[in-house]
Amino acid sequence: MEVWRLFAALCLLLSTAHATSLGAVYTEGGMVEGTNHKVGLFRSMDVFKGVPFAAQPGRFEKPKPHPGWSGILKTKDFAKRCLQLTLLQNNKRGSEDCLYLNIWVPHGRKVSTGLPVMLYIFGGGYLVGGSQGANFLNNYLYSGEEIADRGDVIVVTVNYRVGTLGFLSSGDSELPGNYGLWDQQAAIAxxxxxxxxxxxxxxxxxxxxxxxxxxxxNFQMLTPHNKGLIRRAISQSGVALCPWAVNRNPRAFAEEVARKVGCPTDAGMVNCLKMTDPVELTLAGTLNLKGSPAHPIVQNLVLSPVIDGDFLPDDPSTLFHNAADIDYIAGINDMDGHIFTGFDVPSVNQPIQSTPVEDVQQLLTALTRAKGPAAAAAAMQQYTSSWGGKPGKDEIKRTIVEIETDYIFLVPTQIALYLHAKHAKTARTYSYLFSEPSRLPAYPSWMGADHADDLQYVFGKPFTTPLGYFPRHRKVSKHFISYWTNFAKTGDPNVGGSEIPVFWPRFIGEGHQFVDINHNTGKDSVKQKMRSRFVYFWTTTYMSFPNVNETVSLPVDQYLS
Structure with missing residues (x-):
């Protein structure tokens, strides 16, 4: 009987235990109050959704401070994403009043103090996206709860302007562009x-x-406007040197948008654009996403940052001295380029249909157009040297995915890592490859990790929705969260209190080591010189060919020599 009394008392204690909470919090704009809930025994989580970090932005203007509010602002719901196109580019969604962020704060027995902070910037081609991410049954992709709870860090996710309102530029001081980058910077500040x-x-x-x-x-690390604000940074499948990351001829697309909305393309263009309805401007910012081997869609991603002389005072490749004291992790998914090949060469995803060798030739010709036929022939030789006399159907398809992965993601990321390590003072540099095979059943059996496959693991979805995953997927998620939050705490992914599967060495010296992250990560997962033969080709062999007709999109000739 005594045992039952003790058991009942314990149950009562646990059920009535008061969850630790910050309550209402004072910010520079006023008081905010979020929600609080338990996440485990003696652990709770404060969540603040829709906290204003700037005023509603003016059309094609930098963000301004929020005027503030009286009383306590209830921050319990996500704000609308910024005005943007829908995924099919046939309608709009969101609002101009969109500069809000969300905060997850974990607590133990006591209210937390002095926690490391991890601020997430969403992707979406600078065209779409929001701070909460995709939602299924109130399960938001970019919920910071699992990272915050498991890693004992504060997680922040932010909105920023995208599409024409975020990145349209006339290429001069009249309409300089980069408004979305300025929004991100305002949120960081x-x-x-x-x-x-x-x-x-x-x-x-x-x-x-x-x-x-x-x-x-990467841009936020390189701009001089964030000096002293950022301690560390992690780039997952993208750097400032990617061929889609900077638009070097923004005027052409600005004029295209102007024609669509009935504005002139001469001296009066910018004033007319500023007076045009924002929905019209948004709907006019559609991109051509119908690729082919001869016209890959990576060359159509023209709504992107520009070298404006202010946020980016020069080419990104020359600005890595600004990141000399910012610890950096950067990496890619082993088949990041697959998302693009699905548009450019649809036969890649057709198990019965073969992909013609001519598609490989056309794709390489398109990607090497700046250097002419000799460079295309050299690229073809490089990527087909292991084929033998008669390549198999899957071998050709894998080769196309490797080409786009290398060109669009892997080679630029390796260059960025090299430049960061070269200019580092106190900063540490780490490289990774993510290679857990895609979970989508419709994909080919040879498929690795597609673009964005890492997000579900970084944000702990195998723990949030366990029935949708196998135990091996929870291992992958644990690896990511441990490495990421250790790094946020100490600048070293191996140190910080969370268990890791293998020691991750720095990207220094001639070895250029990296860790291969998947459910089998262990002692054999530390490797070196990621796809060095192909990195050498694009940075040295390819660059040695003279330009024939346009600016080269990979500014890398002198960096890896």
């Missing part, structure tokens, strides 16, 4: 000024992002 009130360490902010968000992370 707001977090630096206000996060102490939420229990965060303002001097230990890590920014991380994927795809266009990953390139944005």
């Amino acid at each position: 707001w977090v630096h000024r206000n996060i102490r009130a939420f229990g965060g360490d303002a001097e230990n902010i890590t920014i991380f992002g994927e795809s266009a968000g990953a390139a944005s992370v």
Whole structure:
């Protein structure tokens, strides 16, 4: 009987235990109050959704401080994403009033103080996306709860302008562009000024992002406007040197948008665009996403950052000295390029249909057009040297995916890592490859990790929705969260309190080591010189050919020599 009394008392204690909470928090704009819930025994989570970090932005203007509010602002729901096209590019969604962020704060027995901060920048080709990510049954992709709880860090996700309102540029000071990057920077600065009130360490902010968000992370490291605000950074499948990351001729697309909305393309263009309805401007910013081997869609991604002389005072490849004290992790998924090949060469995903060798030739000709036929022939020889006399159907398809992965993601990321390590003072540099095979059943059996496949693991979805995953997927998620949050705490992914599968060496010296992350990550997963033969081709052999008709999109000739 005594045992039952003790058991009942314990149950009562646990059921009535008061969850630790910050309550209402004071920010520079006023008081905010979120929600609080338990996440485990003696652990709770404060969540603040829709916290303003800037005022509603003016059309084609930099963000301005929020005017503030009286009373306590209830921050319990995600704000609308910024005005943008739908995925099919046939309608719009979102709002101009969109500069809000979300915060997850974990607590133990006591209210947290001095926690590292991880600020996430979403991807979406600079065309679509929002701070909460995709949603299925109230399960948001970019919920920071699993990272915050398992890693004991504060997680912040932010909105920023995309599409024409975020990145349209006339190529001069009239319409300089980069408004979405300025929004991200305003959010970083707001977090630096206000996060102490939420229990965060303002001097230990890590920014991380994927795809266009990953390139944005790199831009935020390189701009002089973030000096002293960022301690560490993680780029997942994207850097500022990617061929889609910078538009070097923004005027052409600005004029195309102007014609669509009835504006002139001469001296009056910018004033007319500024007076045009924002929905019209958004709908006019459609991109051509119908690729082919001869016209790959990577060459159509023209709504992107520009070298404006302000946020980016020069070519990104020359700005890595600004990141000399920012610790950096950068990596890719082993088949990141597959998402593009699905548009450019649809037969890649047809198990019965063969892919003609001519498609490989056309694709390489398109990607090497700046250097002419001799460079295309050299590329063809490089990528087919292992084929033998009669390549198999899958071998040809894998080769096409490798070509686009190398050109669009892998080679630029390796260059960025090299430049970061070369210019580092106190900063540390780490490289990774993610190779867990895609979970989508319709994909080919040889498929590896597609673009964005890493996100579900980084944000802990195998724990949030366990029935949708196998135990091996929870291992992958644990690896990511441990490495990422250790790094956020200490600048070293091996140190920080979370268990790791293998020691991750730095990207230094001649070895250029990296860790291969998947469910089997272990002692054999530390490797070196990622696809060095192909990195050498694109950075040295290819660059040795003279230009024949246009600016080369990979500015890398002198960096790996």
